Amino acid sequence: MQGNKIRNLISITDLSVDEIEGLIETANDIEKNPEKYQDACAHKQLATLFFEPSTRTRLSFESAMLSLGGQVLGFSSANSSSASKGESVSDTVRTVGNYADIIAMRHPKEGAPVIAAQRTVVPIINAGDGGHFHPTQTLTDLLTISRKKGRLSDMTIGLCGDLKFGRTVHSLIEATLRYKNIKYVLISPDELRLPDYMTDKLNEAGADYEEITSLEEAMPKLDILYMTRVQRERFFNEEDYVRLKDTYILTPEKLRNAKKDLVIMHPLPRVNEISVRVDDDERACYFYQTLCGKHIRMALILFLLGIKVKEA
Amino acid sequence: MNIDGVNTGIVLDHIKAGKSMEIYEYLGLDKLSSCVAIIQNVKSGKYGKKDIIKIDEIIDLDLDALGYFDSNITVNYIKDGKLVEKKHAELPDRLTDVIKCKNPRCITSTEQEIPHVFELVDKEKKMYRCVYCDALVKLK
Ligand SMILES: [Zn+2]
Numbered sequence: 016m017q018g019n020k021i022r023n024l025i026s027i028t029d030l031s032v033d034e035i036e037g038l039i040e041t042a043n044d045i046e047k048n049p050e051k052y053q054d055a056c057a058h059k060q061l062a063t064l065f066f067e068p069s070t071r072t073r074l075s076f077e078s079a080m081l082s083l084g085g086q087v088l089g090f091s092s093a094n095s096s097s098a099s100k101g102e103s104v105s106d107t108v109r110t111v112g113n114y115a116d117i118i119a120m121r122h123p124k125e126g127a128p129v130i131a132a133q134r135t136v137v138p139i140i141n142a143g144d145g146g147h148f149h150p151t152q153t154l155t156d157l158l159t160i161s162r163k164k165g166r167l168s169d170m171t172i173g174l175c176g177d178l179k180f181g182r183t184v185h186s187l188i189e190a191t192l193r194y195k196n197i198k199y200v201l202i203s204p205d206e207l208r209l210p211d212y213m214t215d216k217l218n219e220a221g222a223d224y225e226e227i228t229s230l231e232e233a234m235p236k237l238d239i240l241y242m243t244r245v246q247r248e249r250f251f252n253e254e255d256y257v258r259l260k261d262t263y264i265l266t267p268e269k270l271r272n273a274k275k276d277l278v279i280m281h282p283l284p285r286v287n288e289i290s291v292r293v294d295d296d297e298r299a300c301y302f303y304q305t306l307c308g309k310h311i312r313m314a315l316i317l318f319l320l321g322i323k324v325k326e327a
Numbered sequence: 328m329n330i331d332g333v334n335t336g337i338v339l340d341h342i343k344a345g346k347s348m349e350i351y352e353y354l355g356l357d358k359l360s361s362c363v364a365i366i367q368n369v370k371s372g373k374y375g376k377k378d379i380i381k382i383d384e385i386i387d388l389d390l391d392a393l394g395y396f397d398s399n400i401t402v403n404y405i406k407d408g409k410l411v412e413k414k415h416a417e418l419p420d421r422l423t424d425v426i427k428c429k430n431p432r433c434i435t436s437t438e439q440e441i442p443h444v445f446e447l448v449d450k451e452k453k454m455y456r457c458v459y460c461d462a463l464v465k466l467k
Contacts, residue, residue: 124432124433
């Protein structure tokens with residue numbers, strides 16, 4: 016890290032392409048030589064402040080810190096914290112900043128980690144702020160793609176499902192737009208198309224993209240297939256939800272025309288948008304993604320704490 | 328005060344017709360002890376009609392605040408009867424507690440007493456972005 020400037024990760028664009036490359040390199044080294052890193056964060060504490068529950072993300076952060084030899088403290092929902100008594104983000108973070116060396120926080124309100132970063136001198140990692148950003152998911156996705164494809168440029172990425180509200184999709188597009196020769200195939204029902212402000216970004220960047228409603232039609236072109244969940248709470252009525260939720264279910268049958276080296280991804284948890292019969296297909300990478308998530312979070316914690324691990 | 332000319336002072340020109348009183352109050356000109364003249368509905372080739380404010384003193388003007396109000400305003404600084412400087416009010420890069428974020432999911436809707444801060448993203452379109460939730464607001 017340069018100087019004494021505290022770095023935070025609020026949005027994926029807080030990191031340069033080179034810094035992301037560095038994180039990917041560290042994550043790959045962690046995978047190869049885990050013992051080299053097992054005491055890297057000894058006597059350091061990570062606070063996980065989850066004002067909104069997300070067991071999966073919290074466990075990933077905690078596992079990452081424990082594997083670095085560090086310790087964890089925190090709370091897992093606003094109910095079990097003083098936030099339920101009306102304590103503000105500012106006050107919570109000011110307090111916890113005196114205990115922990117680094118904070119990962121999730122909050123239902125958009126922009127909450129910006130406030131957190133203003134109130135403390137320890138690095139803040141945004142572990143999701145409402146429908147806004149979730150940069151460690153995006154880092155996870157980039158590491159998965161990089162490991163499976165050996166590159167982050169020159170490929171066709173299919174994004175399928177809820178492209179309207181799916182923040183992981185928006186964030187992944189934003190991150191991959193910085194790499195060369197990426198084509199996007201946007202697969203969704205009309206109701207859940209990518210919003211205009213996102214297609215504006217694609218147009219501005221001069222990106223090659225197409226919007227399509229049929230998953231099977233898109234399949235043969237794809238190098239990456241990123242599936243997302245169609246969430247019940249996005250719909251005004253049950254009828255629309257029931258009609259649409261099954262439209263984009265991935266089955267072995269739909270994969271018949273897919274490339275042999277397709278990479279199937281999903282931010283998890285899934286409901287039924289990917290049939291469990293796909294799980295054994297070697298192209299299914301969504302559980303592997305969770306392992307990548309742990310490795311990249313380890314690399315990120317080291318980066319934000321400014322810890323360099325010496326060669327063994 | 329000679330309202331035709333200011334010997335030493337400031338002339339705010341090209342104010343949208345009818346807006347001069349608001350600006351007078353917004354800038355707190357009522358608190359000055361020097362002469363202030365408000366001239367309304369002056370014929371102007373550029374905008375049809377305009378207002379002008381003349382202040383008989385050189386004061387420290389918040390050009391950002393003025394720019395938020397009306398970015399067409401020009402500020403003329405006059406010394407010894409001569410125009411010494413002409414400035415254009417511009418949209419400020421940052422607005423703090425001038426407009427409020429209307430996104431109900433924004434942290435500003437629940438967090439106690441935090442400033443509402445917006446940053447200019449597009450001068451032409453007069454577009455500002457909430458620094459917390461990225462919600463876009465277009466100024467009228
Ligand atoms: Zn906002």
